[in-house]
Amino acid sequence: MSQELVLGIYVFIMAIFVGFEVISRVPSVLHTPLMSGTNAIHGIVVLGAFLVAGSADTPLLHALGFIAVVFGAANVFGGFVVTDRMLEMFKKREAPPAEKKNA
Amino acid sequence: MLDVRASVIAVSYIVAAVLFIFGLKQLSSPGTARAGNRLAAIGMALALAATLLDRQIVSFWTIAIGTLIGAIVGIYFGRTVQMTAMPQMVALFNGMGGGTAALVSVAEFLRLSRIGDPIGVGEATSIVLGTAIGAISFTGSIIAFGKLQEILPGKPLQFPLQRLVNALILLAVIALGVMVVMSGGTATLWALFAAALLLGAMFVLPIGGGDMPVVISILNSLTGLAAALTGFVLHNQMLVVAGVLVGASGTLLTLLMSTAMNRSVGNVLFGAFGATSSDAGATASAVGHTVRQTTPEDTAIALAYARSVVIVPGYGLAVAEAQHTVRELATDLEKRGVDVKYAIHPVAGRMPGHMNVLLAEANVPYDQLLEMDQVNGQFPQTDVVLVVGANDVVNPAARDDPSSPIYGMPILDVDRARNIIVLKRSMGHGFAGIDNALFYHEKTRMLFGDARQSLTQVGQALKSA
Numbered sequence: 001m002s003q004e005l006v007l008g009i010y011v012f013i014m015a016i017f018v019g020f021e022v023i024s025r026v027p028s029v030l031h032t033p034l035m036s037g038t039n040a041i042h043g044i045v046v047l048g049a050f051l052v053a054g055s056a057d058t059p060l061l062h063a064l065g066f067i068a069v070v071f072g073a074a075n076v077f078g079g080f081v082v083t084d085r086m087l088e089m090f091k092k093r094e095a096p097p098a099e100k101k102n103a
Numbered sequence: 104m105l106d107v108r109a110s111v112i113a114v115s116y117i118v119a120a121v122l123f124i125f126g127l128k129q130l131s132s133p134g135t136a137r138a139g140n141r142l143a144a145i146g147m148a149l150a151l152a153a154t155l156l157d158r159q160i161v162s163f164w165t166i167a168i169g170t171l172i173g174a175i176v177g178i179y180f181g182r183t184v185q186m187t188a189m190p191q192m193v194a195l196f197n198g199m200g201g202g203t204a205a206l207v208s209v210a211e212f213l214r215l216s217r218i219g220d221p222i223g224v225g226e227a228t229s230i231v232l233g234t235a236i237g238a239i240s241f242t243g244s245i246i247a248f249g250k251l252q253e254i255l256p257g258k259p260l261q262f263p264l265q266r267l268v269n270a271l272i273l274l275a276v277i278a279l280g281v282m283v284v285m286s287g288g289t290a291t292l293w294a295l296f297a298a299a300l301l302l303g304a305m306f307v308l309p310i311g312g313g314d315m316p317v318v319i320s321i322l323n324s325l326t327g328l329a330a331a332l333t334g335f336v337l338h339n340q341m342l343v344v345a346g347v348l349v350g351a352s353g354t355l356l357t358l359l360m361s362t363a364m365n366r367s368v369g370n371v372l373f374g375a376f377g378a379t380s381s382d383a384g385a386t387a388s389a390v391g392h393t394v395r396q397t398t399p400e401d402t403a404i405a406l407a408y409a410r411s412v413v414i415v416p417g418y419g420l421a422v423a424e425a426q427h428t429v430r431e432l433a434t435d436l437e438k439r440g441v442d443v444k445y446a447i448h449p450v451a452g453r454m455p456g457h458m459n460v461l462l463a464e465a466n467v468p469y470d471q472l473l474e475m476d477q478v479n480g481q482f483p484q485t486d487v488v489l490v491v492g493a494n495d496v497v498n499p500a501a502r503d504d505p506s507s508p509i510y511g512m513p514i515l516d517v518d519r520a521r522n523i524i525v526l527k528r529s530m531g532h533g534f535a536g537i538d539n540a541l542f543y544h545e546k547t548r549m550l551f552g553d554a555r556q557s558l559t560q561v562g563q564a565l566k567s568a
Contacts, residue, residue, distance in 0.1 A: 011344060015344050018348065019127075019352045032454045037127070040143065047339065047341060048336075054162055065206075069173060071202045072203035073172070074177040075197070077181065078177030081181030089460060
């Protein structure tokens, strides 16, 4: 095994512990926003799509990279926006909100 | 010594990782959650900007146009989606992330194969797992989206020999994966990609809509894992750290949810829930209890002259978008001196915390929301329980009937209250597809119709009561 792979596995295992430790005490009220927030964070994979798309040198790789960037960017931007909208509702306000019903 | 660009990237990644961890930490508490989400978004912006400095990137056009399109789509849907449709939105974005991970893995394999570099076993294994897990998450999430959006039937879809077929697809995925690691071959990897796409769809199809929260949570952690695997493929520690953080937290969330439903994760995935339940339903209705209907006017009077009312919201409230109407009704009752509380079952709705989000949108104060353990002791002293579109989470069979498929799931003991009024669209079954003895209980009155319309009528009747 290469030194780099071993290091990667260390990082992997440490991050598991951090992930468990950091969110182990979450009130159930926040479960949905938390799922949505972590959903946005795994959009980091768009970074991999950047590397693929930016170094593509065949039409096929360009196409794959492009689709990957679109999907990943939708994951990141959509994820953070939806989470923010959910959490916006948790802050205390006085005035009742305007009805948002425009199906 | 690292060169300047590489150092800037490395430092940015470290800062971004710290921001993600603090962001998650703050997301765990109501007061700081919004700031936490923003902190994570800043970390994301930093990590993505730093990546653009990477020397491997020679062309920016694909990245710029792709990001623009993705951002427009994501922000548009993120902003315009109804709060009630949020679970399926999360599922959809999750699927996008899974698709990205799979495509990145495939593309990197194609690139390495073309250059002719020998691909190490570690790298090949990461590519195979990243492709397979990402693809499963992609189609699985899309099916979950389809079920929640009611494009696909929410009931478990089953056909003969389903388990055998699924097992064979799984075996094919594993066999193709081993072949790629042992001997490479781009055609084999494409076959693996296709088989994994099929597996993701087939594995979610037989699961009922009621179990979708657990499924989305599993798929969420799978996407995190797939992202981490692409980190191994691309030798990028940022991807590994962020992906694993999500994988670990998603796994924990899945376990919390399954505990709330008193079911193992294996049972959710392979339980064939709908199959046994139809028998149980048949026996319950065969007993021949009758359903007692009521009117909005009678409901208004029952509520107006009660001392304590507990409202039990469920998925029906979300579908009818009745959160504002229910809150207005509660306010009117409070003005009359009625003590109003909401009882929140941990898995009411389609995601954990779904009801909390909806009621928070309608400005319901925190202190009126009671969790299952807090409220269950209070039901015998409650005059009226108003069940708004909840079904399985108030089914006494889960407590009393060992033959019921949901036996053992903790429920809200609403049948112990003095009067029960159930708002429901029809006598249809809940997502578990089973009958509910509560509806035939002698203390229960049924008010049929769309929850928002019914509540509006009750509210009007209350003004003259």
